[in-house]
Amino acid sequence: xxxxxxxxxxxxxxxxxxxxxxxxxxxxxxxxxxxxxxxxxxxxxxxxxxxxxxxxxxxxxxxxxxxxxxxxxxxxxxxxxxxxxxxxxxxxxxxxxxxxxxxxxxxxxxxxxxxxxxxxxxxxxxxxxxxxxxxxxxxxxxxxxxxxxxxxxxxxxxxxxxxxxxxxxxxxxxxxxxxxxxxxxxxxxxxxxxxxxxxxxxxxxxxxxxxxxxxxxxxxxxxxxxxxxxx
Numbered sequence: 001x002x003x004x005x006x007x008x009x010x011x012x013x014x015x016x017x018x019x020x021x022x023x024x025x026x027x028x029x030x031x032x033x034x035x036x037x038x039x040x041x042x043x044x045x046x047x048x049x050x051x052x053x054x055x056x057x058x059x060x061x062x063x064x065x066x067x068x069x070x071x072x073x074x075x076x077x078x079x080x081x082x083x084x085x086x087x088x089x090x091x092x093x094x095x096x097x098x099x100x101x102x103x104x105x106x107x108x109x110x111x112x113x114x115x116x117x118x119x120x121x122x123x124x125x126x127x128x129x130x131x132x133x134x135x136x137x138x139x140x141x142x143x144x145x146x147x148x149x150x151x152x153x154x155x156x157x158x159x160x161x162x163x164x165x166x167x168x169x170x171x172x173x174x175x176x177x178x179x180x181x182x183x184x185x186x187x188x189x190x191x192x193x194x195x196x197x198x199x200x201x202x203x204x205x206x207x208x209x210x211x212x213x214x215x216x217x218x219x220x221x222x223x224x225x226x227x228x229x230x231x
Contacts, residue, residue, distance in 0.1 A: 001026050001183055002047070002077075002152055007055035007065070009039075009046040016042045017053070018207040024152060029174060029184040031194035033229060034204035040187045041082065043204070044154045047185075048072050048079050059152075074101075078150030082157045082187075084141045088130025092121055095129050095140055099147035107149040108180055114143040117173060135166040142173060152183040159190055171197050191229060195219065203228050 002024040009017035017039050024030045032040050046053040049069045057065040064072055073079070087095050096114060101107065115122035118139040124132065129140055138158060145153060155174075159167045167190075174197045177184055188194045194201060195215040203211035203218070205228045211218065218224065 001060055002185070003056075003058045004043075004047070005056040005058075007043070007046055007053055007057060009042050009051050009053040011042075011051060016051075016207050017046060019055070020204075020207070020209055022202055022209055022212065024183050024185050026151075026183055027178055027181050028200070029178055029186060029198045031186045031188055031198035031201045032204065033188060033191065033194055033201055035229065035231070036189070038204040038228075039207040040204050041156055042207075044079065044156055044185065044187055047077065047154065073148065073150075076149075076151040078145040078148055078153040080141050080145050080153065080155040080158065082160065084137050086129040086132075086137050086140055086144070089128055091126050091128055092132070092140055093125045095144050096147050099144035101148045107147075108182075109146045109149060114146065117176065118143065118169065135162050138162060138166070138170070142170070146177075150182065152185065153177065154185040154187070156187040157189065158186070159188065159193055167193060191218075191225070 005021050007017055007020040020043055032043060034040050042051060045051045047057050049067050049072050053065050056063065059075055059077060096111060120136055121139055121143065124136065129137065132140065158170050171193055174184055186194065198215055201213060201215055201218045202209055203224055210228055211224045
């Protein structure tokens with residue numbers, strides 16, 4: 001579905017990505033791992049058209065590199081940024097409503113799906129999003145992106161700062177996406193959750209992919225974990 005080939009990305013004159021290539025298949029969860037500053041977030045921003053890039057980003061045989069973020073989203077790619085970006089003065093329900101894709105025929109997701117997945121959101125559906133806890137805001141951001149009915153969703157650090165119970169809810173959320181046929185590109189620093197849910201793991205270092213393999217292969221590769229992941 002998604003194929004990156006020799007992608008380079010820049011912040012002004014700063015060259016951040018140095019020839020990134022990988023693929024994400026249908027209904028697949030791919031974890032993009034690495035230390036802070038390795039280029040993980042820049043990779044998803046390049047896919048979404050949020051940073052300047054070169055190379056090729058193909059989505060279902062259509063070139064995405066050079067398109068604007070809203071065009072990438074309309075093509076079927078969802079993005080959950082690390083900073084969550086909820087609308088604080090709107091209610092939970094209104095935030096979800098804003099996420100809906102207009103004119104979508106037979107969307108995969110409904111409000112009830114969101115509330116069934118995260119019952120806490122149903123309890124707080126008429127509450128302003130700005131007063132939600134960090135975990136609740138993360139749930140809301142994940143669900144708002146899903147309301148746009150993407151076929152692939154890119155999620156940047158969804159478990160950052162969350163309590164263990166909420167982390168497990170997020171893990172189950174990711175499994176549910178796979179069950180419903182949605183591909184996931186998961187940017188994550190926590191190795192534990194990535195090994196639990198991912199079909200494949202990619203490890204980044206210095207703006208390049210330095211490892212690609214299954215979770216079991218990553219578990220068995222002490223050198224890669226020590227060199228590129230462990231603090």
